[in-house]
Amino acid sequence: MIDARQLTKRYGEKTAVDSLDFTVRPGTVTGFLGPNGAGKSTTMRMIVGLDAPTGGSVTVNGRRYAQHRAPLQEVGALLEAKSVHPGRSAYRHLKALALTHGIPQRRVVEVIEIAGLGSVARKRAGAFSLGMGQRLGIAAALLGDPQTVMLDEPVNGLDPEGVLWIRNLLTSLAAEGRTVFVSSHLMSEVALVADHLIVVGRGRLLADTTVRDLVRAAGGDTVQVATQDPARLRDVLAGPGVDVTGRIGSEELQVTGLTAREIGLKAAEHGIALFELSSRQVSLERAFMDLTRDAVEYHGSTTGTEAAESLGRTA
Amino acid sequence: MTTLTATERTPPAAPSRPAYRVTGRRVLASEWEKLWSLRSTWITLGLGLLFLVAFGLIAAGRYQSTYGSPHLDHDFATSTAVSLSLFGTNFAQLALGVLGVLVTAGEYSTGMIRSSLAAVPRRLPVLWSKAAVFGLVALAVALVGVFVAFFFGSHIVSGTPAAIGFSHAGVVRSLLGAALYLGLVGVIGTALGSLLRSVAGGISVLVAALMLVPGLASLLPSSWRDDVTRFLPSNAGESMFALTHDSTSLSPGAGLLVFLGWTALALAGAAYRLLRSDV
Numbered sequence: 001m002i003d004a005r006q007l008t009k010r011y012g013e014k015t016a017v018d019s020l021d022f023t024v025r026p027g028t029v030t031g032f033l034g035p036n037g038a039g040k041s042t043t044m045r046m047i048v049g050l051d052a053p054t055g056g057s058v059t060v061n062g063r064r065y066a067q068h069r070a071p072l073q074e075v076g077a078l079l080e081a082k083s084v085h086p087g088r089s090a091y092r093h094l095k096a097l098a099l100t101h102g103i104p105q106r107r108v109v110e111v112i113e114i115a116g117l118g119s120v121a122r123k124r125a126g127a128f129s130l131g132m133g134q135r136l137g138i139a140a141a142l143l144g145d146p147q148t149v150m151l152d153e154p155v156n157g158l159d160p161e162g163v164l165w166i167r168n169l170l171t172s173l174a175a176e177g178r179t180v181f182v183s184s185h186l187m188s189e190v191a192l193v194a195d196h197l198i199v200v201g202r203g204r205l206l207a208d209t210t211v212r213d214l215v216r217a218a219g220g221d222t223v224q225v226a227t228q229d230p231a232r233l234r235d236v237l238a239g240p241g242v243d244v245t246g247r248i249g250s251e252e253l254q255v256t257g258l259t260a261r262e263i264g265l266k267a268a269e270h271g272i273a274l275f276e277l278s279s280r281q282v283s284l285e286r287a288f289m290d291l292t293r294d295a296v297e298y299h300g301s302t303t304g305t306e307a308a309e310s311l312g313r314t315a
Numbered sequence: 316m317t318t319l320t321a322t323e324r325t326p327p328a329a330p331s332r333p334a335y336r337v338t339g340r341r342v343l344a345s346e347w348e349k350l351w352s353l354r355s356t357w358i359t360l361g362l363g364l365l366f367l368v369a370f371g372l373i374a375a376g377r378y379q380s381t382y383g384s385p386h387l388d389h390d391f392a393t394s395t396a397v398s399l400s401l402f403g404t405n406f407a408q409l410a411l412g413v414l415g416v417l418v419t420a421g422e423y424s425t426g427m428i429r430s431s432l433a434a435v436p437r438r439l440p441v442l443w444s445k446a447a448v449f450g451l452v453a454l455a456v457a458l459v460g461v462f463v464a465f466f467f468g469s470h471i472v473s474g475t476p477a478a479i480g481f482s483h484a485g486v487v488r489s490l491l492g493a494a495l496y497l498g499l500v501g502v503i504g505t506a507l508g509s510l511l512r513s514v515a516g517g518i519s520v521l522v523a524a525l526m527l528v529p530g531l532a533s534l535l536p537s538s539w540r541d542d543v544t545r546f547l548p549s550n551a552g553e554s555m556f557a558l559t560h561d562s563t564s565l566s567p568g569a570g571l572l573v574f575l576g577w578t579a580l581a582l583a584g585a586a587y588r589l590l591r592s593d594v
Contacts, residue, residue, distance in 0.1 A: 049436040050429055051593040066436035070335035077433055082426040085353065092352035093430075099345035100434045101335040140430060144335060 001026055001179055002047060002075075002148060006056030009042050009203075016042045018203035019056065024181045024196075026147070029174045031194030032183035035292050039203035040183040041079070044152050048077050060148060072101050072144030078137040078151040086126025090117055090136050093125060098143055107143065115139035116165070130157030138169070148179040155189055167193050187288035201292045214287050223255045223263055226276035236270050237263060251275065339444075342435055346444040350452065355417060360456050363410035363497075367460030368467075370403030375468035382475045396479045397489050397558045400461070400468030404493055404556070407460060408500045408525060411453045415504020416517035418449050419585075423512040428594050438589050446505045446582060454498030461490045485558050492567055493556035499578050500525070500552070506581035510588050525549050548577045 002024040009017040017039040024030045034040050045051040047058050049065045057064070060075050068074045084093055094108045112121045115135040120128065125136060134157055141149060151170075155163045170193045174180045184190045190197065191211055199207040199214075207214060215221065227233045230253055234244050237255060246253035255263060260279050267274050350356050378391050378399055391399075419442075422428040435441050465486075472478050479486060503524075508517040525548060532544040541563045544550050554560060554570030565573060 045593070048433050050432060068436075070337060071436050072434055073332070073335050079429055079433070080426060083429040083433075085349075085421065085425045085427040087353045087355060088349070088427075089352065092348065096345045096348040096352065097430060097434050099348055100337055100341050102338070102341055103333075103335055145332065 001061050002058065002150075002181060003060075003062075004043070004047075004056070004058040007043065007046060007053055007058050008055035009039070009046060009051060010054045016203050017046070017053075020200065020203070020205050022198050022205060022208050024148075024179055024198070026179040027174060027177050028195045029170050029180040029182060029193045030196040030198060031190035032181060032198050032200070033187060033190055033288060034183075034185065034200040034206075036185050037202075038185075038200045038292075040185075040200060041152055042203075043200075044077065044079060044150055044181075044183065047150060048075055048079075050079070070101050070144065072097070072103070073146055074144075075148045075150055076141035076144055076146035077149075078134070078141045078154055080152065082133065083140075084125045084133065084136060087124055089122050090125055090128070090139070091121040093136070094140060094143060097140055101144060103143060107145070111139040111142045114142060114169075131159055131162050134158055135162070138166075146178070148181065149173050150181045152183050153185070154182060155184070155186075163189075187284045191284045199288065199291055206291045211284065214291075215284065217287070221256065221259075222280045223258065223260045224276060224278050224280050225253045225255055225263060225267075225274060226251045227253065227267065228273045228275070232270070233267060233272050236266050236272065254280075337435055337437075337440075339440055342440040342444045343448060345434075346441070346448045350418065350448055355421075356414065359410050359414040359417070360452070363407045363414070363453075364456050364460050366406035366410060367403040367457065368464045370406055371400040371461075371464030371468050372471065374402035375399045375471040378477060379471050379475060382472075382477070394477045395558055396465065396469040396472050396477050397486055399472060399477060400464040401489070401493050401556060403460070403464065404497065405526075407457065408497055409522070411457070411497050411501045412504040412521045412525065413518055415449055415453070415501040415506075416508035416514060416521060418445055418508065419505045420508030420512060420514045420517045423508075423594070424514055432594055439586055442505075442509055442582070442586055442589055445509070446502045449505050450498050450502040453501030454494055457494035457497035458491075460497075461493045465490055488567060489556050489558050492571070495571065496552045496555045496574065499574055502578050503548075503581050506578070506585040509585035510581065512588075525552075546573055548574060551577070 004020050004022050007017055007020040008015070020039075020043060032040050032043070042051060043058075046053050047060065047065060048071075060068070065071055065075060088096075091108065091112065094111065095105070097103075098105070098108050112118055115138055117132065117135055117139060120132060125133065128136065134154065138151065138154065141151065149170075151166075154166050158166065170180050170182060182190065182194065195210060197207065197209055197211060197214055198205070199209075207217075209217070225233065228251070230246060230251055233253065234246075237244055237258060239257075242255065242257035244253055244255050260277050264274065264277055375396070378394055381391070422431060431441055432438055465481075469478065469480060481487060504517065504521055507520050508514070511517045511520065529544065529547055529549045532540060532547065535543060545554070545563060545565050551565055551570045551573035554565040555567055555574060557564065557567075560566055564570070
């Protein structure tokens with residue numbers, strides 16, 4: 001459980017994290033989304049006490065991270081890929097971290113196996129590929145068998161097999177009742193594993209929601225219908241929460257608030273012929289872009305190029 | 316069958332978790348492991364030891380071959396077996412000081428510090444452990460170095476005016492002082508590395524403090540030059556292991572106290588920055 005209250009970080013004039021309020025709950029995967037430079041990494045560094053907040057506070061399982069007796073048992077964090085001395089072997093890197101907590105050697109061997117580093121554990125970490133380095137970071141995060149696992153951009157540099165491995169790892173950790181908090185600037189990646197989403201832009205909270213609600217808020221699922229008798233179909237479908245649009249004289253209608261299945265059944269019930277019936281799901285990527293674009297516009301000080309840049313990086 | 320394995324693989328989360336805990340001794344053990352798991356440690360300590368022994372013996376051999384002849388170097392005129400065999404101290408202090416800087420600043424340049432401080436978020440135990448572990452290792456290497464250098468060096472110069480043995484007054488004190496000085500230089504190195512968070516910066520300040528500043532002292536007005544220079548780290552350190560002391564230098568005890576003061580100052584600066592700055 002991670003609890004941020006009015007969490008703020010300023011670097012001189014620049015506010016990297018601006019009064020963030022959010023809670024990350026156990027048992028689910030919570031995605032932490034935002035364009036690059038939105039303050040995700042800064043927030044994560046504040047959670048494990050590497051950066052001190054300028055204002056507000058963040059606690060882990062009820063206490064500040066540094067106040068825990070065994071911090072690695074509370075939060076396992078993968079921050080940047082390079083949090084390792086390149087001259088030290090993976091095994092001895094993990095062993096040195098384990099020694100601080102009295103974590104037994106067999107756990108070191110265990111996380112090396114979990115991360116699939118068995119064959120390279122004795123090699124210098126500096127010789128690792130980006131993906132191997134990422135796996136070593138995840139092995140370190142799991143070392144203390146932590147209640148909360150926090151990963152900053154974990155799929156960076158991983159091959160498709162590695163990406164799949166991370167997805168399965170995250171969902172299995174959440175299924176064990178752990179708190180899983182994972183950041184990404186790629187909506188498509190997070191949507192596959194996360195149930196809950198915290199979206200930030202320019203250090204501000206843009207949305208604290210579920211994947212389904214985000215889609216609904218962004219225009220929901222639209223069903224495209226083409227019919228012989230659009231006027232009658234409108235009457236048949238009309239109801240609370242249902243919105244039907246379409247050009248006058250056109251056979252095509254766009255329906256929100258009903259599934260394709262429901263529309264098909266109603267049309268059949270009333271004997272209306274349909275020529276087309278298809279779901280047009282609003283892409284999450286699009287919903288995410290809309291959210292973050294608003295954030296850019298909200299801060300009117302940005303010039304056009306900067307906005308375009310941040311959008312470009314998002315994509 | 317499948318359901319059985321599934322239930323076995325998801326144990327109840329809350330109870331029966333091992334009770335890990337960060338303690339001072341464990342942080343020390345971790346720093347010990349970190350120190351010896353890098354190749355640079357072995358190489359640099361080896362160099363430090365080599366400098367101490369080899370240069371001490373070369374100096375003794377050079378003295379032995381030229382004493383009494385008109386070719387005797389000016390520097391060697393007042394030499395003793397102690398000063399000859401400690402000839403390598405200057406070079407060994409570079410090796411040990413630089414390794415001290417690497418022990419701390421190397422964590423910042425590689426990003427390792429984030430792992431270290433995430434494991435020990437109270438931070439200060441990491442600094443104390445690094446300073447203690449490396450200081451003691453540097454002391455041990457220096458002890459071996461100076462005693463080996465003197466053992467063979469004093470044999471080489473036996474029968475010359477420089478000859479003195481272990482039993483001579485002040486010899487053992489000098490040798491212990493030199494080893495202690497080198498150990499403290501290692502501690503100062505770790506403190507500077509942690510304070511400046513940069514390998515290049517740490518080494519520069521270390522070299523400046525130990526080797527360049529004494530040279531600048533000659534620019535001071537002579538009326539109060541001695542009052543200042545004898546308190547400089549290099550001069551105070553030198554009085555820890557010099558066999559003889561004159562009015563311009565501190566006594567060995569006072570030299571040790573002053574040098575300890577410099578070490579404490581560097582450590583205090585490092586501790587302040589470690590607690591106050593983000594990493």
